[in-house]
Amino acid sequence: MNSNIKHRDEIEEQYKWNLTTMYQSPEEVEKDLALVKELLAKFMGYQGKLGDQDTLLEALLLQDQMEQLVEKSYTYAHMKLDEDNANTMSLALFDRVRSLYVHYTESTSFFMPELMKLDFATLQSYAADERFKDYRHFIQEIGRNKEHVLSDVEEKILSSFGELAGAPKSIFQTLNNADLKFGEVLSEDGSPVELTHGRYQSLIQSTNREVRKSAYNELYRVYKSFKNTIAQTYINSVKKDCLFARLRKFNSALEASTHADNVDVAVYNNLIDTVHKNIGLLHQYIDFRKQVMGLPEIYMYDLYVPLVTELKKTYPYEEAVKLVLQGLEKLGDKYVSDLRHGLENGWVDIYENKGKTSGAYSTGAYGYHPYILLNYNDTLNDVFTLAHEAGHAMHTFYSHQNQPYRNASYTIFVAEVASTLNESLLMHYLLNKTNDAKEKLYLLNYNLEQVRTTVFRQTMFAEFEKIVHEKVEQGVSLTPDALCEIYYDLNKFYYQGVQMDDEIALEWTRIPHFYNAFYVYKYATGMSAAVALANGILQGGQTELNKYLEFLASGGKDYPINLLKQAGVDMATPQPVEACLHSFQENLQAAAKLV
Missing domain, CATH: 1.20.140.70 (Oligopeptidase f, N-terminal domain)
Structure with a gap:
């Protein structure tokens, strides 16, 4: 590093x-x-x-x-x-x-x-x-x-x-990406390194507990010092959501948001209810992690460490491209060829630089090829991020190719399906590629973490947004401490078995997606749909693949629930979320047999 x-x-x-x-x-x-x-x-x-x-x-x-x-x-x-x-x-x-x-x-x-x-x-x-x-x-x-x-x-x-x-979002983005400075922390070799958004993702996975604890504490020390400013920024963003929903004659900001996709509010609430009913699976995973790590107590900064500490692999970008293309071969020669061409011809901005927006995304304008922003740092997570964003890019690529401008833009509700399906196929490929028990455990743990962070964690985010918006709609005056209390209580419920610290109450201060209200639940529903469709492609034949490729080419020509149903999954029922959590349980059992 x-x-x-x-x-x-x-x-x-x-x-x-x-x-x-x-x-x-x-x-x-x-x-x-x-x-x-x-x-x-x-x-x-x-x-x-x-x-x-x-x-x-x-x-x-x-x-x-x-x-x-x-x-x-x-x-x-x-x-x-x-x-x-x-x-x-x-x-x-x-x-x-x-x-x-x-x-x-x-x-x-x-x-x-x-x-x-x-x-x-x-x-x-x-x-x-x-x-x-x-x-x-x-x-x-x-x-x-x-x-x-x-x-x-x-x-x-x-x-x-x-x-x-748009001011709250712009203010937060400028503060978060340009103004906030996190100082230095000691890396694993004892040398000081500048803490950045991109580096934090690597440091929090460090096998050295002091390194990850130091990065965690330093990050939240800075966010705590800006807690009041960020709270006012976020509260005004929520008030704006509620005001616009009310002016447009919706019953709530949540209803206004789901209406855009022609999705019933029940889909949002069903996700939270289904995850609540299965929250014991997350608690089992936390107990498993504590056991494998040999820790008497486990803290939030312990949750991201690969359980196979001896398998310390790095993935240079060129290797990541090769793995992603091999992992997606089930999607057919044309898909792989089109993606390879894009990755080799200026679609991707790969490495972090000073002032660069953190995280990753895919974007594009009609009539032009899509683009991918990364902050690549040679981790397995970065490999999967490339596969994820490539899914978005190819969805855009095929939608733009096959639909007129009015119908080319797919909704956010289906956007996460294409990206997460790519991750599912890549995981399946990597698990089958190795006979090494340690590597299998490493990959299974990564997959378990994906479900934890994409289904459980994003659902917790979604519940936080729902609570905060409802309080504003009820006329409750929110304060920075009130936001921290709501967030802390949710963590206590979701992460039973983890020692709660004061820092985790501040996590809401650093989540950019909260400025796109009620966005994050679509990660959870998207992953659930993606797991179902990926299983169909892996276990089925050309018919399942053709349905999926037709889905990618459909853009926004119909409502997302209808498009997914045509592709083979019904999101109006709890079944896809339950199936995804069942898969999580099976992978947890498989991982337990390897330790």
């Missing part, structure tokens, strides 16, 4: 994504911004005329053109900023693009209310016209959302608050 994080210009070009496929330079973005403003003037001329079928078609086509330009410029500016959050030129570009986005939403805010006023039967008759075939699902959505769209004036007012509404 290097003691110093490199600056962006010190990273070799082959390890950076290539954004020139979108724009040769940031200056080119300005041309698209100017074009959007020009097209907007024309688009606003359609106001009051959308009842005419031909005019409506012209408006829809023009809106598609504008939105693709806005999406392209926003995606590019966002990625440029993520390369280095302290780069003032990138920040200025992102601010200009974001301002245009707000101007765009304000200027087009008349569109949906005007469509909502039209007779829905008339719109359906328009949709029967072959020229509207790409807009049929969109028109169906108009009928479903009709009661939640406000008047022209109200929609314009709401749109004008777009930039302010």
